[in-house]
Amino acid sequence: MRFLLDAEQRAFAASLDAMLTAADTPALIRRWSRGEHTGGRALWSRIADAGVFALAVPEAYDGCGPRPVDLAVAFVELGRHAVPGPLVETVTAAVLLSEPALAKRFLGSLASGETMATVALGGADGTALDGDTAALLLSLGADGLRLAPGHGPVRASLDPARRLTSLAPGGELLTPGPPLAHALTWARLATAAQALGVGLALLDRTVAYVRQRTQFGVPIGSFQAVKHRLADATIALEFARPLVFGAALTMSPADAAAAKVSACGAAYATARTALQLHGAIGYTAEYDLSLWLTKARALRTAWGTPDECRATVLGDRARRR
Amino acid sequence: MDLDVTPQDEAFRAEARAWLHAHVPAAPLPSLETAEGFAAHRAWEAELAADRWSVVNWPTAYGGRDCGLVRWLLFEEEYYAAGAPGRVGQNGVSLLAPTLLDHGTEEQRARVLPPMARGEVVWAQAWSEPEAGSDLASLTSRAVRTDGGWLLSGQKTWSSRAPFADRAFGLFRSEPGTPKPHQELTYVMFDLRAPGVTVRPIGRLDGKPAFAELFLDEVFVPDEDVIGEPGQGWRIAMSTAANERGLTLRSPGRFLTSADRLWELWRELGAPDATRDRVADALIGARAYQLFTYAAASRFLAGTPLGPESSLNKVFWSEYDIALHETALDLLGERGESADSEWAEGYVFALAGPIYAGTNEIQRDLVAERLLGLPKGRR
Structure with missing residues (x-):
């Protein structure tokens, strides 16, 4: 038993912390809250380049995962700097899309940071974080996981950095039984x-x-x-x-x-x-x-x-x- | 990072489980805080010791198995899961023994530890005085030099287990005239039945004599019962205090079992919604305490000494223990009020937790000052 982060994991945390400190997240969060996503998207790419989203994606699909301990290390740092965006949702999407055909189709672009994903539980009645900026809109309803065709208007959250939307009903049924x-x-x-x-x-x-x-x-x-x-x-x-x-x-x-x-x-x-x-x-x-x-x-x-x-x-x- | 237990560790765990299954008394022993219960618990320690299960993490030379921290944690999980009795030797085993192992002489270890392991000599602690509680360094009981040893005089109080114990350990002021109060203290072991010692039992909240006042009038203590150098007692005792608050006073196994028993009780009583959150939090808290301890043990094994994080630990478990027992008593309703239930006994025991071993207020000061770096202020 060695229930301690190893040197590599501590170095990973320190490098993310340094990058996010330099990124001046407070200014970027305030622009994200107003729907100005440019700075946030650029930071998203750098987080992806650091390998964060790849931790939830298997190697077969251009990831380096699944590595949940390293993912937890990364998310502590993302929280420490209050990074905005559908971070948890993109990771969750990667797991929901783990059937081989779906994984082949979607996971590479999630791992690389090219695609932001969001997920609404409860289908058209659910809420999706940052549906206005995520490219991959997943709606999880009674009949399975759908690729939503669009999103509703942005609703304010108690946390201004979290832009809440509904997802449009219908869309392609990706799988009737995702690993919820x-x-x-x-x-x-x-x-x-x-x-x-x-x-x-x-x-x-x-x-x-x-x-x-x-x-x-x-x-x-x-x-x-x-x-x-x-x-x-x-x-x-x-x-x-x-x-x-x-x-x-x-x-x-x-x-x-x-x-x-x-x-x-x-x-x-x-x-x-x-x-x-x-x-x-x-x-x-x-x-x-x-x-x-x-x-x-x-x-x-x-x-x-x-x-x-x-x-x-x-x-x-x-x-x- | 891993939580893996080796096959050898699993074999050790299985051996402990089998032994406990065969030996743990079917009915609970009478309360530890009564003469009859004390004797029964002492006999249980002898039974454990006969097969080397009483102090598994000690060196083999003194009756242990030198099993290491991980196996100690596994043993404790099995011990409490088996419903085995509380440990009458706790004060000696978790406070005095680590001090002797770090600061004692070989002669002292060979003389003191084996009878402690067998429950033949049960130890009480003698820290607090009527005017020195949280401000322990202001204590005034004295050790005065005499031929071949020291004469102890003064008054100690809240001495846990002292009504039925054999010997005690504590700090005495030995070198008046040195500039700082905590540099004048000497760590001494003494006999509770020696001439000049008067033990006056004190009834705790439920009336049971769980602790005592000690009156000392020129009690002779030979030089070989001083631990470390005279005048160095504060430093030595503080290393004990870190141990006490740290890993070995409250093992996670104890709370894992208590939380499971609470969950069973909740289910038996129809899983009422009103206490659902508190029962879930008891399960979560036990898991948190287990994992926190695994992390502390891992740091310790990697060579990092236990530091101020042991203050986090002490506040957590002492408040957790009370919350868990309060939930059980609330669940039991009228039955909970009955003082002879195990839950009521556990509740009364738990109530002392935030007070002893450094009050939780002192621990919070230590967290704020030593971990967070906040400035010292008036207490």
């Missing part, structure tokens, strides 16, 4: 890792803030009430982290659901603490903290509400009886 449970495990793993990264960024920013913000003549970070909230956020995040990587190793639906509910819960609790400790400045849209605060809320319910994830955990326990 397996795709959901990948989606929950990626979302959990992304949320962990969001939470870690919120913690870092808030620690930096309370060290320099002075009131009553001392940094507010010297007050126990402030310290203890940040300690609790740290505890929640550091106990979510092993669930995320444990799920990446086992790829069991229960582990992925546990990782999702814990990492998203920890990120959301950290967001509440970050907002409270920043005070009024944290409550403004113009301060960059808002880009992470709103994402923590949105990820909590994306790809499985806390309730649905707990149901997966309990269902699994009942089967093991």
